[in-house]
Amino acid sequence: MSERGEERRSPTHVTLAAVLQVREARLCVLLWERGREPFSGAWSLPGGYLEPALALDDSIRSQLARKVDVAELSWLEQLETVGDPDRHPAEWQLATAYLGLVPLGLDPELPPDTSWHPVERRPAEMAFDHRAIVRDARERLRAKLSYTNIAFALAPESFAISELAAIYTAALGYPVDPTNLRRVLERRGVLEPTGERRTSGPGGGRPAAVYRFGSRELEVTDPFAVLRPPAGSGRAAG
C-alpha cells in the first residue's frame, strides 16, 4: 500500500440496494426507472454517490430515504462490491450493493418513478450490472432463510404459522409445509407464542395461534450442518 501525497485518480463510488419484500405471495424487488443517461429509461436499483464522511451503510440508507421510508427497512446487509472497468460506460465507477428487507404488509409510499417488481419476472434488461446483483441478493436471502432466523425481517410483527410458511414459500420459490416449518423453528427456539388467536375466516376453520419472533437480531440457528465440533467444545472467539 505505497502511497504518495500527490494526486491519484480514484473511481467514483456508489452504494446500491436490492430491497426485497414479499408482496402478493411473490418476492419482489424495489426498482427505479432511470431518468437520464446512461441507461435512461432502464430499471435500476436505488442508490447514489457515496458522500464524504458517510459510512457505506449510512450512505445507502440516506440514498434509499429518497425512495422509501427507511424506517420500514427491517434488515440491511452488505452484499458485494462490483467494479468491472466497463460496468459504467462513461466513468470509472465502483458500486457496493446491499441487501435490504421490508416486512410483509407494509406498503410504503413510493415516488412515481419507483415500483416493486417480482424478482422472478424482473426486467431482462436492467441498468449496469444490476440484474446480477438482484440475483445475488435473492440467493443470499434464500441461503440465510435456511440457517438463520432472518425471516423476522420478512414477516410482520406477529403472524400465524401458515402466513409465515407462505412467506418462506414466496422467498424460497418452492412450497414450505407449515407443519414442519413450525417444528423446525420451535426446536430452534426462535418462535414465541403471543397468546392471541386469529379469528376463523367466513368458511370456518380452527383459529390459528399467533406467534412472533423472539429475537429481531440475526442469529445463526443451524450453524454446523456437518463437521460439527465435538460434544463439549466451545469454540474460542477471536
Place this chain on the structure above:
Amino acid sequence: MSERGEERRSPTHVTLAAVLQVREARLCVLLWERGREPFSGAWSLPGGYLEPALALDDSIRSQLARKVDVAELSWLEQLETVGDPDRHPAEWQLATAYLGLVPLGLDPELPPDTSWHPVERRPAEMAFDHRAIVRDARERLRAKLSYTNIAFALAPESFAISELAAIYTAALGYPVDPTNLRRVLERRGVLEPTGERRTSGPGGGRPAAVYRFGSRELEVTDPFAVLRPPAGSGRAAG
C-alpha cells in the same frame, strides 16, 4: 444515481487480501510490516491502490504478486468492502477485502517485510481495520468448509485422509475425525482415489490410500440443511 459532469470528490480505493494457509497444523495469514505512515511498523494485509482499467480481482492479484507467487493461490473470493470515514487517518479511503487460499505444503518465497502469522495469535494491533478483516476471512472459510468442497484449495494435489482431517482441524479450530470425514466427503462424491498408497512411517502402520478432489471448482455440496425443496422440484434458475 443523479450525476453531473462536474468534478466530484471520490474516495481512494484499495484492494486487500487475507491470504490463508495451513502451516505446521495452524491456520496462518500472510501479513506485511508497513514501512511508512500511517501505521508504520504495524502488521497489515497485503494490497494496494486500485488501478484504472483493472477489475477488483485483477487488482488484488496484481498487488499480491509483489509479495507472493500468485500462481500458488488456489482460491480467491471477495469478502467485504469497508469504508468507515475514519478508517484511514489521512484520506477518504475504501478497501475491498478478498479471501485467498494457498494449499498446504507450498512455501512461497517472501520479501523480508512479509511473513506468515497464526490467525489465532495474530498481532493484537494491526493497521487500519485489518484485524477484523482477518477474523471475517477465517469465519467465511470455516463456514464454507462445512457446506462446500472448498477444502480443495487448502489441500495439496493429493493426500491421505488423515492429512486432510488435519487440515480441517487446523482451519476449523476443533478436532475432525478422519473416519467420519471420509464418509461425509465420499457420500458427497467429492473424493477420488488416485490408486496410490502412502508408505508406512518408521513405526509401521497400514499404508494410507491417497485421494484427490474430483473437482477444483467450488461446489455447494450440502445446499439445504433444512427446509429443503420437496422431493422432485428442480429450482428454476434465473
Place this chain on the structure above:
DNA sequence: GCAAAAGTGTTAGATCTACACCCATGA
C-alpha cells in the same frame, strides 16, 4: 508377535419430510 496407523462396521441419536389423524370453529 507387537505396536502403530488406516480403514470398516455398527450403534445410538438427531433431525428432517411426509402424511394420517384429531381439534376448533362458522355456517
Place this chain on the structure above:
DNA sequence: TCATGGGTGTAGATCTAACACTTTTGC
C-alpha cells in the same frame, strides 16, 4: 353436522458422531 383450516402424532428416511474392531504394515 359438515366443511374448513389449524395442530399433533407418527413412521420412515437420512445423516451424523462416536467408538469398537479389523487390516496392513515396520520392527
